[in-house]
Amino acid sequence: MPNIVTAKEVGQYLKLSESTIYKLATNGEIPGFKIGDSWRFDMEDILKLIRDSKKESPNQGKNRNV
Known part of the structure; x- marks a missing residue:
């Protein structure tokens, strides 16, 4: 059975605001x-x-020579 969650819960998990989650979903x-x-x-x-x-x-996250 899938684990269905709210925008608030996704935001907490990803450390993003609820409004950002709504925008990304939209x-x-x-x-x-x-x-x-x-x-x-x-x-x-x-x-x-x-x-x-x-x-x-x-x-991503590795040092790069510029």
Whole structure:
């Protein structure tokens, strides 16, 4: 069974404001769905997004010569 969470819970997990989560969801930048006027998120989809982001930027966080 999926772990369905609110925008507030996603925001707490990602350390982002609830309004930022709404904006990202509205723009299609994070996966979510609406039930009536309320946004809901499958935590597995959020975790997959994080894993996929890490794969796309393997050099992130490393020192770079300029």
